Amino acid sequence: MNGDVPLGELLQKLRGALRLHFSDHIYATPDLDARLLVASACKLNDYAPLIERDRLISKEQQEKARAYIERRLKGEPVARILGEKEFFGYTFKLNEETLVPRPETEMIVEEALSYVHKRELSNKMLQIVDLGVGSGAILVSLLKELPRAVGFGVDISFKALEMAVINAKYHGVDERFFPICGNFGGALTGLFDIIVSNPPYIGLSEKDNLSIDVREFDPFKALFAGYDGLKAYRDLFPFIRKHLKADGLAVLEHGKDQAIALQKMAKSADLCVFETFLDMADLPRFLKILGNDRINS
Ligand SMILES: C[S@@+](CC[C@H](N)C(=O)[O-])C[C@H]1O[C@@H](n2cnc3c(N)ncnc32)[C@H](O)[C@@H]1O
CATH class of the missing domain: 1.10.8 (Helicase, Ruva Protein; domain 3)
Structure with a gap:
């Protein structure tokens, strides 16, 4: 034609x-x-x-x-233009209030699954919470892999949460996915087997150093956490101290220069067993915390 x-x-x-x-x-x-x-x-x-x-x-x-x-x-990233991104082999729809999930964040899912499999817990009704669930990438992937687990997805952004619900439905895990709109652990009670979080961790002082695809196209609430980038962890550590089961696991993502500060914060929050681990580029990007009955294990 x-x-x-x-x-x-x-x-x-x-x-x-x-x-x-x-x-x-x-x-x-x-x-x-x-x-x-x-x-x-x-x-x-x-x-x-x-x-x-x-x-x-x-x-x-x-x-x-x-x-x-x-x-x-x-400068708009491909995932933003297409409105979706692949994560842990699953497709996640995005909107303007969800972060584009990053490949390194898959390591949180891997770490949690390795913990579950090592302890042969995959058939248990594990209670998982994802603090700052965004598109649902971490939590929905875990619910797909652990068919008896239930998950609570918390986010301060109602629009992000709406997208997480759509993604949970799309992947057939919505009956085990409970969305909660609010400040990190503020609305939750009880104990959890697994706590995961990729919170905002960039300091406002670093804003001008970010590349255009991040600065202009990822949502502000998903990126920035006070002047030093540590604001979210000040809520997360006390939550983990109070709500992580004694034999549970928490995994947090953080910036490459924050490992030492976070280890200090974990100690001050009275968390006893924790360890920093590296991402695929060998940068210290994750903190793994075990429940407090692991002190001697
Ligand atoms: C870095 S994004 C991570 C999103 C998703 N978990 C991922 O890894 O792709 C952080 C998320 O935390 C949410 N958030 C920021 N501050 C929060 C708060 N005070 N309470 C709950 N969620 C918050 C943001 O809206 C955003 O969805």
């Missing part, structure tokens, strides 16, 4: 624009970005732009693909 162009040609042209724009960015992935954006604009699977190069693309779809690429050129 008039104005239609082959998919391969469209991809080549739009990829060229991204390559040029991101030529100085060592971590940029212009080829992958172009393929995903073009595929989505044309309502095709992610690999179609590589293997269906002769498929004709309508003018309307070309315009949509161009609009996506324009947004990417302005």
